[in-house]
Amino acid sequence: MDVKHINPILNAFSEIIPQLGxxxxxxxxxxxxxxxxxxxxxxxxxxxxxxIKGVVLIGMSIDSAMTFASKMMMGMEVSSFDSLAQSxxxxxxxxxxxxxxxxxxxxxxxxxxxxxxxxMISDFxxxxxxxxxxxxxxxxxxxxxxxxxxxxx
Amino acid sequence: xxGYKVMIVDDSAFSRTMIAESLRQIGCEVVGEADCIDxxxxxxxxxxPDLVTMDLIMPGTDGFECSTALRLYDQNAxxxxxxxxxDEQTEAEARRVGIVGYVQKPLDQEILLGIINNIMSPDTLYxxxxxxxxxxxxxxxxxxxxxxxxxxxTFTPTSTDNQQFISQGITAIIGIxxxxxxxxxxxxxxxxxxxxxxxxLNRPSKDRDETLAMVAELANIVAGVACSxxxxxxxxxxxxxxxxxxxxxxxxxxxxxxxxxxxxxxxxGFGCIFFGIGFKKGSTLWM
Numbered sequence: 001m002d003v004k005h006i007n008p009i010l011n012a013f014s015e016i017i018p019q020l021g022x023x024x025x026x027x028x029x030x031x032x033x034x035x036x037x038x039x040x041x042x043x044x045x046x047x048x049x050x051x052i053k054g055v056v057l058i059g060m061s062i063d064s065a066m067t068f069a070s071k072m073m074m075g076m077e078v079s080s081f082d083s084l085a086q087s088x089x090x091x092x093x094x095x096x097x098x099x100x101x102x103x104x105x106x107x108x109x110x111x112x113x114x115x116x117x118x119x120m121i122s123d124f125x126x127x128x129x130x131x132x133x134x135x136x137x138x139x140x141x142x143x144x145x146x147x148x149x150x151x152x153x
Numbered sequence: 154x155x156g157y158k159v160m161i162v163d164d165s166a167f168s169r170t171m172i173a174e175s176l177r178q179i180g181c182e183v184v185g186e187a188d189c190i191d192x193x194x195x196x197x198x199x200x201x202p203d204l205v206t207m208d209l210i211m212p213g214t215d216g217f218e219c220s221t222a223l224r225l226y227d228q229n230a231x232x233x234x235x236x237x238x239x240d241e242q243t244e245a246e247a248r249r250v251g252i253v254g255y256v257q258k259p260l261d262q263e264i265l266l267g268i269i270n271n272i273m274s275p276d277t278l279y280x281x282x283x284x285x286x287x288x289x290x291x292x293x294x295x296x297x298x299x300x301x302x303x304x305x306x307t308f309t310p311t312s313t314d315n316q317q318f319i320s321q322g323i324t325a326i327i328g329i330x331x332x333x334x335x336x337x338x339x340x341x342x343x344x345x346x347x348x349x350x351x352x353x354l355n356r357p358s359k360d361r362d363e364t365l366a367m368v369a370e371l372a373n374i375v376a377g378v379a380c381s382x383x384x385x386x387x388x389x390x391x392x393x394x395x396x397x398x399x400x401x402x403x404x405x406x407x408x409x410x411x412x413x414x415x416x417x418x419x420x421x422g423f424g425c426i427f428f429g430i431g432f433k434k435g436s437t438l439w440m
Contacts, residue, residue: 019218019221019222020225043400045326045328045398046328047326047327047328047329047330047395047396047398048328048330048395049328049330049393049394049395053395053396054395054396055328055395055396055398057398072225083316083317083408083410086317086408086410087228087410087411090408090410090411091224091225091228091410091411094411095221095225095250098249098250099249101245101249102245102246102249105242105245113330113331113334114328114330114334115328115329115330115334115335115336115395116328116334116335116336116409116411116412116431116433117409117410117411118326118336118338118407118408118409119407119408119409119410120320120324120326120400120402120405120406120407121405121406121407121408122320122400122402122404122405122406123404124402124403124404125400125401125402125405126400126401126402127398127399127400128362128365128369128398128399128400128401129398130369130396130397130398151398153396
């Protein structure tokens with residue numbers, strides 16, 4: 001685990017999420033996990049490549065993802081995690097990770113770029129990231145639990 | 154004469170007048186103007202421009218925040234940053250928020266016309282990656298699977314309405330980064346994955362971790378070989394492969410909302426493997 005990987009992600013999340021119409025962002029936990037994590041709901045998968053490389057996953061329950069997408073779309077009703085909600089959520093992941101590249105650049109980790117987001121949806125699944133250790137950063141965003149898994153090496 | 158519809162975002166009325174005049178001189182039609190972030194999306198939605206020129210520094214906001222708001226509304230919005238500032242950090246941030254062009258003030262009409270024509274003309278390199286690139290990915294997968302299963306493989310295109318797929322059990326996702334970014338998806342059942350491990354190692358898989366590691370390695374090799382072949386075809390691609398993440402679940406769906414994934418059912422001697430590959434258009438032009 002490299003502590004230099006935490007702050008750029010924290011800063012990116014804190015900078016982008018308010019731009020999407022959210023008021024309160026509370027960091028509730030930082031933990032070190034193994035390379036495999038269990039999930040229930042959705043995971044946004046974004047690859048990073050540059051002087052460091054790996055994957056960032058952003059996860060939440062399906063209900064949370066629907067609430068999150070609704071808020072991003074100025075309160076539009078979201079009754080299922082349909083293609084519009086998936087698009088909104090994946091754009092959030094894209095914006096957070098793109099901003100994280102800038103934040104990494106600010107701490108001397110330069111030249112990072114990201115891949116387009118892919119969304120995994122499951123009631124119960126396991127994700128194995130390419131790093132031996134994964135940093136989990138948990139947030140509560142306007143009452144919505146969001147987990148960010150950082151697997152960079 | 155270009156004939157494109159352009160919206161101008163700039164807090165300075167004088168700047169808007171100057172930019173509008175330059176645009177008219179090169180044959181563009183100015184269909185909307187915004188001076189702040191509040192009215193931005195509404196004006197964009199009403200005037201539906203082909204292109205947007207974006208100021209960098211505005212009171213209470215900046216061109217990056219405004220571009221982010223616009224691209225949240227329309228991820229295909231084509232935005233040209235127009236600023237007197239031009240440095241490496243600004244360029245990098247502009248690329249990351251999806252701005253497709255960058256011109257420096259004072260505007261040179263010839264340069265502006267060149268960049269607009271470049272942005273609006275068909276992207277032949279992108280068309281090539283869709284045509285030849287996807288074939289190279291299939292070729293790379295076929296070579297590796299044939300070696301593994303000792304049987305030829307066949308590709309059958311699968312169709313989907315909304316870029317959403319049902320997982321068969323194990324999914325490897327590879328992010329592709331470069332002149333065009335993209336995603337490669339490999340999805341197979343646990344049974345097929347275990348047969349692949351047995352074939353490779355001449356013994357049954359020790360445990361689930363070993364099976365998942367094989368799927369990750371296969372995906373990594375397929376994408377790595379295909380990207381190397383594409384880079385040899387045209388070094389402008391500069392494609393790189395992010396390490397794979399692997400998901401396993403008895404019931405999962407895979408969605409790729411920002412990409413048109415070309416998907417195939419690959420019939421192998423061991424069973425069907427789902428293969429998906431897509432690239433995002435979005436090369437950036439800087440003058």
